[in-house]
Amino acid sequence: MIARRKTRKVQVAAVSIGGDSPISVQGMTKTRTEDTKATVRQIEELAEVGCEIVRVAVPTRVAARALKKIKAQISLPLVADIHYSPTLALMAIEAGVDKIRINPGNIRKPEAQKKIVLAAKKHKIPIRIGVNSGSVLPRKGLKVMRPAEEQNLAVLMVELVLKAAHFFESLDFGDIVISLKASDPIVTIRAYRLAAMKCDYPFHLGVTATGPAEESMAKSAIGIGTLLAEGIGDTIRVSTTGPPQLEIKTAYDILAALGIRRHSPEIISCPVCGRCEVDLPKIVGEVKEALAHEKRPLKIAVMGCVVNGPGEAAEADLGIACTKDYGFIFKKGEILRRVSENALMNEFLQELRELE
Amino acid sequence: MIARRKTRKVQVAAVSIGGDSPISVQGMTKTRTEDTKATVRQIEELAEVGCEIVRVAVPTRVAARALKKIKAQISLPLVADIHYSPTLALMAIEAGVDKIRINPGNIRKPEAQKKIVLAAKKHKIPIRIGVNSGSVLPRKGLKVMRPAEEQNLAVLMVELVLKAAHFFESLDFGDIVISLKASDPIVTIRAYRLAAMKCDYPFHLGVTATGPAEESMAKSAIGIGTLLAEGIGDTIRVSTTGPPQLEIKTAYDILAALGIRRHSPEIISCPVCGRCEVDLPKIVGEVKEALAHEKRPLKIAVMGCVVNGPGEAAEADLGIACTKDYGFIFKKGEILRRVSENALMNEFLQELRELE
Numbered sequence: 070m071i072a073r074r075k076t077r078k079v080q081v082a083a084v085s086i087g088g089d090s091p092i093s094v095q096g097m098t099k100t101r102t103e104d105t106k107a108t109v110r111q112i113e114e115l116a117e118v119g120c121e122i123v124r125v126a127v128p129t130r131v132a133a134r135a136l137k138k139i140k141a142q143i144s145l146p147l148v149a150d151i152h153y154s155p156t157l158a159l160m161a162i163e164a165g166v167d168k169i170r171i172n173p174g175n176i177r178k179p180e181a182q183k184k185i186v187l188a189a190k191k192h193k194i195p196i197r198i199g200v201n202s203g204s205v206l207p208r209k210g211l212k213v214m215r216p217a218e219e220q221n222l223a224v225l226m227v228e229l230v231l232k233a234a235h236f237f238e239s240l241d242f243g244d245i246v247i248s249l250k251a252s253d254p255i256v257t258i259r260a261y262r263l264a265a266m267k268c269d270y271p272f273h274l275g276v277t278a279t280g281p282a283e284e285s286m287a288k289s290a291i292g293i294g295t296l297l298a299e300g301i302g303d304t305i306r307v308s309t310t311g312p313p314q315l316e317i318k319t320a321y322d323i324l325a326a327l328g329i330r331r332h333s334p335e336i337i338s339c340p341v342c343g344r345c346e347v348d349l350p351k352i353v354g355e356v357k358e359a360l361a362h363e364k365r366p367l368k369i370a371v372m373g374c375v376v377n378g379p380g381e382a383a384e385a386d387l388g389i390a391c392t393k394d395y396g397f398i399f400k401k402g403e404i405l406r407r408v409s410e411n412a413l414m415n416e417f418l419q420e421l422r423e424l425e
Numbered sequence: 426m427i428a429r430r431k432t433r434k435v436q437v438a439a440v441s442i443g444g445d446s447p448i449s450v451q452g453m454t455k456t457r458t459e460d461t462k463a464t465v466r467q468i469e470e471l472a473e474v475g476c477e478i479v480r481v482a483v484p485t486r487v488a489a490r491a492l493k494k495i496k497a498q499i500s501l502p503l504v505a506d507i508h509y510s511p512t513l514a515l516m517a518i519e520a521g522v523d524k525i526r527i528n529p530g531n532i533r534k535p536e537a538q539k540k541i542v543l544a545a546k547k548h549k550i551p552i553r554i555g556v557n558s559g560s561v562l563p564r565k566g567l568k569v570m571r572p573a574e575e576q577n578l579a580v581l582m583v584e585l586v587l588k589a590a591h592f593f594e595s596l597d598f599g600d601i602v603i604s605l606k607a608s609d610p611i612v613t614i615r616a617y618r619l620a621a622m623k624c625d626y627p628f629h630l631g632v633t634a635t636g637p638a639e640e641s642m643a644k645s646a647i648g649i650g651t652l653l654a655e656g657i658g659d660t661i662r663v664s665t666t667g668p669p670q671l672e673i674k675t676a677y678d679i680l681a682a683l684g685i686r687r688h689s690p691e692i693i694s695c696p697v698c699g700r701c702e703v704d705l706p707k708i709v710g711e712v713k714e715a716l717a718h719e720k721r722p723l724k725i726a727v728m729g730c731v732v733n734g735p736g737e738a739a740e741a742d743l744g745i746a747c748t749k750d751y752g753f754i755f756k757k758g759e760i761l762r763r764v765s766e767n768a769l770m771n772e773f774l775q776e777l778r779e780l781e
Contacts, residue, residue: 071611102699126699128730150698203739252693252740254682255427255654278728280692281709287646287678294647295654298611308696310709310727316696322643326610336636337608340664340672342506343458343482353637353666371666372634374484383559384608 071329073300076271079195079244082146082167084121086195086246087271087303092329094320095273095306096120097150099313102132102139109142111313116145118317119332122304124148124170133160140165148197155181162188168246170197173233174204182233186242195244196237200230201277202251222251223259231267245270246304250277254292261296271303272296282311286319294323331366337385338371345373346393347410355414356389359421367424370399387420389413400424427685429656432627435551435600438502438523440477442551442602443627443659448685450676451629451662452476453506455669458488458495465498467669472501474673475688478660480504480526489516496521504553511537518544524602526553529589530560538589542598551600552593556586557633558607578607579615587623601626602660606633610648617652627659628652638667642675650679687722693741694727701729702749703766711770712745715777723780726755743776745769756780 078088086093096115100107102125112123123145127133133149140147148168149161153175161169162185169189176182189196205225226249234245247270249260257276264272276285276292289307296302305323307316324330338353339345353371360369370388388399396413398405398420408416434444442449452471456463458481468479479501483489489505496503504524505517509531517525518541525545532538545552561581582605590601603626605616613632620628632641632648645663652658661679663672680686694709695701709727716725726744744755752769754761754776764772 097696097698099697099701100699108699128700132699152700253684254650255684258654278693278695278726280694281713283674284678284681284692286642287650287675287682290643290646291650291654291679291682294610294643295651298614298647298651310694310696310706318639319643322640323647325640326643326647328609328611336640337634338636338666339634340453340666341455342453343456343464343488344484344508345455350666357637370634 071298071300071327074265075269076303077243077269079246079271081122081148081195084146086273090303092297092302092324093121093304094119094317094324095122095124095148095304096313096317097124097126097306097308102126103129103135105135105138105142108135108139112139112143112145115313115317116143118314119321120145120317122146122148122168124150124306126150127157127161128152130157130160133157133164136161136164136166151176155184158185159188162192162194165192166194168195168197170199170248172199172201172204173229174200179236182236183240186237186240189244190240190242193244195246196242197246197248197273198230198233198237199248199250199273200226202226202253202256203277205229220259222256223249223263226251226256226260227264227267230264234268234270246273247271248273248275250275252276252278252288254288254295257292258295261301262299265301272301273304273306274302275306275308277308280310282309282315285309285311289319290323290326293320294327297323297327297329334360334363334365334367334369336360336369336371337388339373341373345391347373347391347396349373349391352389352391352414356417359414359418363421365424367421369421387417387424389417427654427656427683430621431625432659433599433625435602435627437478437504437551440502442478442629446659448653448658448680449477449660450475450673450680451478451480451504451660452669452673453480453482453662453664458482459485459491461491461494461498464491464495468495468499468501471669471673472499474670475677476501476673478502478504478524480506480662482506483513483517484508486513486516489513489520492517492520492522507532511540514541515544518548518550521548522550524551524553526555526604528555528557528560529585530556535592538592539596542593542596545600546596546598549600551602552598553602553604553629554586554589554593555604555606555629556582558582558609558612559633561585576615578612579605579619582607582612582616583620583623586620590624590626602629603627604629604631606631608632608634608644610644610651613648614651617657618655621657628657629660629662630658631662631664633664636666638665638671641665641667645675646679646682649676650683653679653683653685690716690719690721690723690725692716692725692727693744695729697729701747703729703747703752705729705747708745708747708770712773715770715774719777721780723777725777743773743780745773
């Protein structure tokens, strides 16, 4: 529904990024990459919850050597995350990864970048040029950023990323994905908006170093969500100091909130107020449980009263509006019938099964 | 830092909305308003976590009669939420509430609206004209909204709200706050953006009927956060089918993510990857615990490696970057010293206490 920014398409094994490709969900392992077994297990867990491209950190030669073994045991496209060391980048490419990410903030030398680009070209894999705000921030730090400084930071990030991209293009290499992550969502939004005006590379969206799981959700949702709502962004990764599965789940929550992609049914439910005469969280819990294995991208409404119920539920494929002792079942905007409280869940499930 | 839309200032007891007032955080009770004791207790709980204006549903005469008793026992400004019944609105105003919210979608008759406006004027309290997408959606429902329909829905919502506002102004009443909540964050964003061009009333932001707690956070963060980042919004309420305290917490997370207001310190922490050689979630947990009663709006960084650590931590008032067996303590962008793992938390706390 949202008109997307036009971008070139880049192939990461079987998954494409950019162009008309669906906006993909990426994850990153939190195991030690050197521990092949734990890493493969976590990648399988991530695939199960919907991760479509997985990245692993490659901080050591042992980790780089583990990539081949990891790659052989997984089905997801594998991305190597490289900082500082061109040698590790070359080892990762030789090991057969499907994409590498380098940070031009810490692999700055053109000669080093050139070696990596030529190797990626030979192996026909794309490179993500991933700049973080940390790479361009003056080491002495910014205490409080004023708008001009936020703007400057975004400009510096975009300059750093495009300088590398132009150099890569001069080597006849264009399989480039770009990221511009800051820990401040406003800086992040500014950087991507600016870059969107200057190139057609697909964008990997994310807000970096967001913080503890709960608090960080708002940062990621605002940063990633605002851009997606403007049609900017081709692949996303939510990052948080929490389980990697939660990152995938939140990524889908963001895509679902904008109606872009659903990985499971959407439940619309009201916040419960003094008008509510039933235990709505309990009913929502039952409905969630009933939908646990439902893969159809349905819109299901569970409303606690008749004030907002019928109106909001009208958008839903199936809905319940509950009042004391009974409820109404709605289907695609039409009231089907009034049902007693005891029979409500069963009748709802019956309707759910029959839904086309 | 964000340039705010210019709005008129409206007074809700001691709390002002609009103009140069801080963006306030509102909550709504989920108890039965008729149950005075439970409602007062919940309002106290909400005040404790930072709620600044509290709303209660008034669906019955018994609820309307409870308002006076509730009001007498609380310190927060009290808002009565009214649907359908002008009588209940008048009773609530007489009971001494500090603001009422009516929905012109279900109190449509000018004669009924006029009585309410005159009563509010007499008692010198403001009115929120709160339109929900449900109030303007055709009862037969929209299955899938295309951009034109989203736009139409937003336009209909704005027309409904402004029609009421203009009528109120014709009665020489201008203490108006506006809300335009849809369950779709994109419709919500469109409606507020459109209204922002057409009036100077302060806006109460929210996304309605967002769904179960976890999933709904993304909707609220995107809807409310995108608008706040554009300078639109004067007071906010997050709504979710979950505990009302969580709504307040999430509201502050959104304000904090944008650097608008903080209710507690901000923790920046990295998502943990294969480079991390310490149990970062554990350290973050310890830091969170140490900060539990900290009210200063500090920015604290807890980073798991030296790759992103020093750069990102440079923004922080105080930071730790951990590597195997030891860590670095940063203060406002400068490395203070390297500390052994065992002493790290103690030295961090010492620095925290000494922070100005």
